[in-house]
Amino acid sequence: MKMVNIDASEDIKKLDSQNVLGSIDELPDQCLHAWEEAEKVDVPDFYKDIQNVVMCGMGGSGLGARVIESVYGSDLRLPLVRVNDYNLPGFSDIHTLVICSSYSGETEETLQNAKEAIDRKCKWMAIGSGNSLIKLAQEKGVPCYIIDAKYNPSNQPRMAIGYSIVGQLVLASKVGLFKLQKSDIDESAEIMKTIQTKSHSEITENDNPAKQLARSMYGKVIIYVSSGHLIGAMHTVNNQLNENTKNMSTDVFIPELNHHLMEGLKHPEMNPQNLFFIFADSNLYPERIKKRFTITKEVVEKNNIGYFEYTLNSINKLTQSFELIQFGAYTNFYLSMLYDTDPAPIPWVDYFKEQLGQPLGK
Incomplete structure (x- = not known):
């Protein structure tokens, strides 16, 4: 390719x-x-x-x-x-x-x-x-x-x-x-612009964390992990990975995944070659959640599966959500470029809508 x-x-x-x-x-x-x-x-x-x-x-x-x-x-x-x-x-x-x-x-x-x-x-x-x-x-x-x-x-x-x-x-x-308040949106926009100074397309891969992460994601099924206030933002990133990058992924959250998903890492045997975890860490998580993140990463590592930690450090829950959305949007875009894929067309969604508009068969 x-x-x-x-x-x-x-x-x-x-x-x-x-x-x-x-x-x-x-x-x-x-x-x-x-x-x-x-x-x-x-x-x-x-x-x-x-x-x-x-x-x-x-x-x-x-x-x-x-x-x-x-x-x-x-x-x-x-x-x-x-x-x-x-x-x-x-x-x-x-x-x-x-x-x-x-x-x-x-x-x-x-x-x-x-x-x-x-x-x-x-x-x-x-x-x-x-x-x-x-x-x-x-x-x-x-x-x-x-x-x-x-x-x-x-x-x-x-x-x-x-x-x-x-x-x-x-x-x-x-x-x-x-x-x-207006200040909530102003602060969110400001942190997004800060992300842009590091992840904009003019910043070369050697200095661009979004491009570097996209390279690590190439050819993998992505498992996004978040918790609490970042669950909605992480779902946004997952949504855009599917549509823009045409890449299979899912988003799960702590603590729920600690009750089942970890046991699913054993099979199929190709999981270490096929899966890649992305953890959204936050300084705003409760201590108990932070500990769960640490142990979950250990479990992923013990199963020989790669992962990446993205730490959110902005001032509050809303700004961190927009921070994650902005970084994720850049990462997904660069991954679509690595796949030589135009991010705009969504042929299967369009096909589905076209078929849905046809009369139902018997």
Whole structure:
């Protein structure tokens, strides 16, 4: 297989047909722009008269809910349920707020969620760039954040995660689910820009940790490991590895994996050649979790499987989440270059959607 020189900017530009790298570079600006625009959305006071919140979204449009769940879990004022499916929870009613997110505005599962929210008389809001979901929200007169993706040059929905995640953060905070301030987004954007100074494409592989990690990941099935506040961010990185790099991976978390996954390292015999673990370490983890990470790495090593530790050191849970997302986006992009793979096309997702639109056979 041909391997692109990841230090050669002209080679990268030729392969990156829709400028996915540009969207990665502009991720901090996406976050700042999303705050500015989503803050303008008028949410009526009666929207705060709720007993639970349901956040609906598929793929990249569902990542904000995962980040909120992970970062703010212990501080949430109300129960939060994340839906990545066609149906709302059975308890959904007039006391429920449903937040529907679809970048394209045409995601069939999320459109059904919105229609079900209307039928169940739930309060609801929408996030998207336009089309059916936003039209429905405007028709019903409910709050909606319309994404103006000026900082997403690739125009790929999954590369608009700054808009999607921050948009969901802002709308959820407007009903008092948790506290969010402009400084939280400013600090997150600043740490992302710091990551860029070390991982930008102009930094050569000898001095670029994202390029170095991509080299270690080449040809491997990736097992991402995180805990607590980083679970949502790590799922984001995993999501983008699948779509941008076309690489098999999964994300698991501590302590849950300590109760089963370690025993699965023995078979098949090719695991040491095929698997590679990436651990997201954090100075904010409780001491008990830190100890679990240390022992888990020992188990992986004793099974002769390679791993990499990425340590998050920024100031709080939200900034660390965005720090991980930014670093992961660069790493995944460089790995796609090593595979000589244009990160933009998603042929199997497109094929699936095309087939799903055909009449069902007997």
